[in-house]
Amino acid sequence: GAGVSQTPSNKVTEKGKYVELRCDPISGHTALYWYRQSLGQGPEFLIYFQGTGAADDSGLPNDRFFAVRPEGSVSTLKIQRTERGDSAVYLCASSPGSTYNEQFFGPGTRLTVL
Amino acid sequence: DQQVKQNSPSLSVQEGRISILNCDYTNSMFDYFLWYKKYPAEGPTFLISISSIKDKNEDGRFTVFLNKSAKHLSLHIVPSQPGDSAVYFCAATRMDSSYKLIFGSGTRLLVRP
Numbered sequence: 559g560a561g562v563s564q565t566p567s568n569k570v571t572e573k574g575k576y577v578e579l580r581c582d583p584i585s586g587h588t589a590l591y592w593y594r595q596s597l598g599q600g601p602e603f604l605i606y607f608q609g610t611g612a613a614d615d616s617g618l619p620n621d622r623f624f625a626v627r628p629e630g631s632v633s634t635l636k637i638q639r640t641e642r643g644d645s646a647v648y649l650c651a652s653s654p655g656s657t658y659n660e661q662f663f664g665p666g667t668r669l670t671v672l
Numbered sequence: 673d674q675q676v677k678q679n680s681p682s683l684s685v686q687e688g689r690i691s692i693l694n695c696d697y698t699n700s701m702f703d704y705f706l707w708y709k710k711y712p713a714e715g716p717t718f719l720i721s722i723s724s725i726k727d728k729n730e731d732g733r734f735t736v737f738l739n740k741s742a743k744h745l746s747l748h749i750v751p752s753q754p755g756d757s758a759v760y761f762c763a764a765t766r767m768d769s770s771y772k773l774i775f776g777s778g779t780r781l782l783v784r785p
Contacts, residue, residue, distance in 0.1 A: 562715070591772065600676075600761050600775030601716065614770035649715055659704050659771060663715030 560585055562664035564650050570670045571640055579635040579667045583652030590633050591661060592625055593649040601649050607633060608655075640671045675699045676764050678776035686784050691749040693779050695762030698743065702764040706773065707736060707747045710759045719760075720747070752783045 563582045571577050583590050588609055593601035603617040607627045615625075622640075627633040637644055647668050651661035677696045685691045695705075703724040708716035722729040722736045722745070729736050735748045749756055759780050763773040 589771070593773075593775075598777065600678075600763075600777050601773070603772040603774070606770040606772055608770075614772060617772070651715075653771070659706065659721060659765065659767070660718045661771075661773060662718070663708075665713065665715045 562650055562652055562662055564648075564664040564667050566667060567665065568668045568670075570672065572672050573640060573642060575640050575671075577637050577640055577669065579637075579648050579669070581633045581635070581650030581652075581664060583631065583633070583650070584662055585631075586654070587652035587662070588630065588655050589653045589661075590627060591651040591653075592633070592635050593651065595647045595649055595666070597646075604635070637669075640669075642671050645669055645671045673698075674777075675702075676762055676774050676776040678762055678779050680779050681777070682780040682782070684782045684784060685752050687754055688751045691747075691752045691756065691781055691783065693747040693749075693760050693762075693781065695745045695747075695776055696743060697745075697764050699764070699774075700743065701766050702774075703767050704765050705736070705738060705745050706763045706765070707734075708761045708763060708775075709756075710761060710778070716761055749781075752781075754783045754785050757781055757783050 590607040592604040595601045606614040610630045622638045625635045647666040649666045651663045706721040707719040710716045738745045759778045762776040
């Protein structure tokens with residue numbers, strides 16, 4: 559099945575390190591979203607791409623977080639100087655376009671910062 | 673400030689009976705609402721949605737009701753099946769924005785055989 563895939567599925571890192579999380583959206587989907595889900599909470603919006611550009615990055619918590627989508631397909635979420643509070647499941651979702659309401663989610667990357 | 677709230681963290685029902693999951697929101701600008709279902713170690717899966725111009729949408733065993741004046745929506749599952757056991761998230765969005773979803777904290781449904 560050609561669903562949304564995310565790698566790695568699990569990432570353990572030490573405080574202060576840099577991490578990259580990858581998202582492969584469904585082929586042809588122009589809209590891509592990143593969310594973060596902490597334990598016991600619902601997913602929280604981070605950033606939205608329409609094509610190659612970040613159309614809405616209002617959910618990024620601070621400047622340690624950055625995301626790119628250089629060719630309008632694969633996206634990478636980058637976290638610098640990780641902190642223990644960054645530990646969460648990072649979810650990626652895609653949809654056919656910005657006017658389509660249903661988002662298709664990947665399985666997530668569980669990030670643990672020690 | 674939580675804009676979407678699911679006040680029941682868990683719900684347990686008998687197989688064959690009705691499950692009712694509730695959701696409240698505070699932002700009157702929301703105009704589209706969705707329910708997602710999540711199994712452990714998987715991403716959320718879209719279940720059903722409703723536009724603010726409607727008050728009911730039905731899809732098989734699943735019905736979503738929207739009460740705009742009360743800023744309340746509910747998901748009804750009839751009849752409930754053991755395979756429905758999962759965490760259910762309510763989400764809201766504005767269609768004139770980036771369509772980013774604002775999620776509630778979820779309700780864990782257990783359907784007992």
